[in-house]
Amino acid sequence: MAEPLLVIEHLRVDFPEVVAVNDLSLALAAGDVCGLIGPNGAGKTTTMRAVSGLQEFTRGSVRVDGHELAREPDELKRRLGFMPDFCPTYDRLTTWEFLEHYARAFSVPDRNKRIDDCLQLTWLTDKRDAFCGQLSRGMKQRLVLAKTLLPDPQVLLLDEPASGLDPLGRIELRNILLQLRDAGKVVLISSHILSELSGFCNKAAIMERGRMVQSGTIAELGQQMKRRRMSVKWRTESTLAPAILAAASLKNLQLSPLGAIFDFEGEPDTLDDLLINLITQGVRVCEWRALGDDLEQIFLQSGAKELM
Amino acid sequence: MKLSENPIFITHKRLVHRLGVLAPVIIAALIGMVLLVGLGESLHNTFSSDPINAGKGFYGWVIGLEMAILILGGFNRIAQTLSEDQKAGLWDSNRLTPLKAQDIVAGYWLAPALREFYMAATLAAFGLLIVLTSGLPLTLWLGTQTLILSTALFLGLAAVLLGMAVQRSHAGVLLLLLLIAGPGSFAGPDRLITNFLLPIYGIGHLFEIAGQGSASDNSIWNPAANIFGLQLHPILITLALQISLGLFIWRILLRKTRNPFQTLLLRWEVIAIFTLLVVTQHGLLWNLWSGNFPAANDVARLAEASQPTGPIDTLLPFAQAGTVLIGIILLALASPQPEHIRVEALRLGFRNLGGVFSRSALPLALLLTAIAAVGLLTQMMFSLAGSFQHLLVAVMNLLEIFLTFVLLLDYCRLRHQRRAIGFLVLWFFVLCIIPLILSALFQNPAAAHFSLLAPGFIALGNMNGMNGTDWPLLYKALGAHLLIDVLIFLGWRQQWNLLLKRAG
The missing domain is CATH 3.40.50.300 (P-loop containing nucleotide triphosphate hydrolases)
Incomplete structure (x- = not known):
């Protein structure tokens, strides 16, 4: 360094x-x-x-x-x-x-x-x-x-x-x-x-x-963030993907035919496991990303009480 | 760094020139020409006119205008430029460059008043023509121009300091300066230091002797200036004073430019400046009493006889007033802000009042009183048996004034913070002026003795009527002031304890 x-x-x-x-x-x-x-x-x-x-x-x-x-x-x-x-x-x-x-x-x-x-x-x-x-x-x-x-x-x-x-x-x-x-x-x-x-x-x-x-x-x-808003998209309509996501006890889950948006709270490894689970179950994931601005997310979860 | 390469100088010269210098120079030239033509007319038309006196009259106008433009105008321009740059953040911006402090200060000192300098130089050229035309000696022109230039440079440095410290109008400071210098000029032209710090006596003296070789005996500008009996040319005294004080101001400016968080004056600088001024002042008064105050000697009696404006016994109270004023100004400049001491307490970990006392201006107040006491002692050293009471009361009073000021300044800063100056003025009004008002209202002179300023002036000013001095009343007044100081000290201690608790 x-x-x-x-x-x-x-x-x-x-x-x-x-x-x-x-x-x-x-x-x-x-x-x-x-x-x-x-x-x-x-x-x-x-x-x-x-x-x-x-x-x-x-x-x-x-x-x-x-x-x-x-x-x-x-x-x-x-x-x-x-x-x-x-x-x-x-x-x-x-x-x-x-x-x-x-x-x-x-x-x-x-x-x-x-x-x-x-x-x-x-x-x-x-x-x-x-x-x-x-x-x-x-x-x-x-x-x-x-x-x-x-x-x-x-x-x-x-x-x-x-x-x-x-x-x-x-x-x-x-x-x-x-x-x-x-x-x-x-x-x-x-x-x-x-x-x-x-x-x-x-x-x-x-x-x-x-x-x-x-x-x-x-x-x-x-990595230190405890909560993040995620977006996932898949190529073809699937009944599996909504079922897997629903089973994962995610918050504010919003499903659409070709994707979902949800809030995730927990360790980053658990989130990685969820993605692996989707892929291994045959869901053709084409997008997997955190929503919103990284810094904004970091700031909001940093403990700073008052917004600028 | 050469001035021609100094970016601050170049920029401010650019700014001055951009606003236009030709019109002011033409105005100055027109005024000069009018005066020159006026002189010619006066010499040509008035058959019996004395060319020397006519020349002095017209050259006097030139000098007056030059002083107004270069000294007063230049002072205001420099102070204003610096305070504007400070407000705009340009001062800080320049401080963040690798420019040396002396380059920054020199730029602000010499460039903003260039327009005023051009105007004064134009007038000086016409002044030279007037001097030559009227047959006045060239030394008059050289001497007066030297004094004007040195005073402009000296006050220019003071203006940089003022602009650095105060970001409001500077006209009040100029007015104060004139109010202090004004009455002194005529009460004792060759006896008061203000007449030498500002070139009042030097110019008056040069005018008086021009064309005569020496001054007439009955002139108030006649007596040759001397310090402790040593005769010196007034121009030398003025230049020596201005250069010595100018060097101190220069040091302060460099230090504040390098590190603006320090107090304005270091302690040894306060002591040196105060000593220089007090010693010079008492030196100028020396041969009136030659150490035998209050018994006036031959010189004093001669001076008394030729003095058209007032008795000699007002001079020592004048000197005392000057000592009080200079002492208070220096103490204010050297007194650290309570916040500064609190931060130092945090940094060094002290929590006791001893640490505060040693960092406050209180020890300095004691030292300044001691220096002033030595100055007063020189006037009475051979007559101490008879004048001890005068000395004691004057010195005790000085000590009380300085202590009151330092304690009140700290107390008001701690208690009232941003409104401190207003409350300080209010307190001083109550302590100094209210007793005088009460004395006038009830026609009771005794009440006036209880003004904080009164005992010293009464003790030093009443040498012709010693038997009339009510010494017991003066001691009572001193006792009352001491009691007030004790009360302020208790308030001061309480406020500091509160602040030190927070420092934890």
Whole structure:
């Protein structure tokens, strides 16, 4: 297993009346895209601000590529990009000038080409001479993403990056994130819209009231799920299949001539046995899948009380 | 990093230029031209006109405008730019880059007020023409321009600090600055530190001696400035003060940029700044009494005679007021937020009030009082037998004011949180102003003695009528204030105990 690029250990952030983040630990290796999920006030943004160095923390440590935030903040700044949930831009600068500001600040080599590349990556090339103040919220969001990508950081913290994007923008954001994952970057991303995350996150961390409720790979978390909604389809009409399913004491079983939907509660092995039973009895199963979004299912069953 | 490569500087220069600089520069040039033409007209048409005085008059306008534009306007512009960037999240965004703290601070310090700088530079060029035309010495132009530039740079740094700390309107701070400097300028132009921190005395003095070689004897700008009897050029004193304080502000800015979670001032910085100001202030007053307060010496009697605006015995109360004000400001800046101490208590695991006491500003209040006491002692060191009561009351009063402030600040922060400042002001109004109002209402001067601010001022200001001082009443007032401090301390302790329980 690859050495973790981002290591958060026992992080605690105190606010006057509340412990905003409590004993949070997380380790992400190159290529990990981790969805940070939780209801409002769970501590997602505070966690990201603390990891980036914008929020003081009471206890714990943050390391990026072996460099600890408390001891080597400058090294960390070169390796970490943070995109906040709002869009800080200089309204009277053009998008190109805005990116040039940060390219200079990060001493980006071959500055002009890199700026053009980032504008292209975020579909803002035709807006290079537009003033930041004239951009829509979605475009500003893309501009801030371009700014975050400009110094090519190893670790990216993206706080609600898709909140202002239109559907097309969200698809393109997903593509960018897939590119980053393939390039071996670590991405920690928070979002209210779980379906946005499920396509490309290989890990998830679920927070509630400042605490990490669950974390791990999507597969690991999926295995921990006690209840899942399943769909099964078969090729030809069968009387056997409904009988087998009915005998399995499934909940909310809804039968149709060529399939069924049901809720399953129990160990994953029991579910596997049910599928084997169907096949060995001669049912020609052509589809067998969990319904709904994986992350959504994981989140709903994680113990987080309040929906986002 | 060179300024020409500093992205913060480049960006803010861009923003300033984008809004347009040509029109303001043309306006400044037109004003300069009008003044120059006015001078020419004055010299040409008035046969008996004295070119030196006419030149001083017109150059005075240039100086006034330059100060308004560059010093006041620039100060406001820098503070406003920084607070706007903070609100927009751009300050944090810049802090997350690998830029060094000095590059970030320099960018915010030097770029936002460029428009004001261009306007002032244009006016300065016309000022030079006025000086040359009227036959005034070039040293007047050089000296005044140096003072204006150094003050703009010094206050520019202060503006960065203000913008960093306060995100509201900064006009109030400017007004306060003028209110503090204003009365002092005329009560003792060469005796009060505010006249040197701001270039009031330096410019007044340069104008006075321009074209004469030395000032006339009856001018309030005449006396050469001296510190503990050592005669120094006022420009030197101003530059030395501004550079010393500027270096402290620079250090604070770098530290806050690197780590915004620390308190604004470290303890040793508070002590150093306070010592610098108190020692300089008492140094400026030294040769009035030469350590024999309250007996005025020849210099004081001469100054008293030539002083058109007020008696010399108001100067030590003025110095005391300045000491109180500076002490309170420094204590407020160095006083850690209770939340900060609570987090530290969590981190280090202490739960006792001893830990809180050592981290609070209370020990600092004691230290500042000791420094102020040494400053006062210099004025009375050779006459201690006769002036001990003055010293004792003034120092005790200072101690009570500082302790009251620190305890109340903590108490209000703990008890009222976001509304702390409002309650602090209310408490101080009750303790300082209400006794004065009652005294005026009931025409009873004794009540005024019980204002928290009163005993020190009364003890230091009444040297011409020592027999009239009601010392027993002053001691009663000090006793009453001490009792109030004890009560506030009990409330302070109770609030801290509550907070420390939660820290567990």
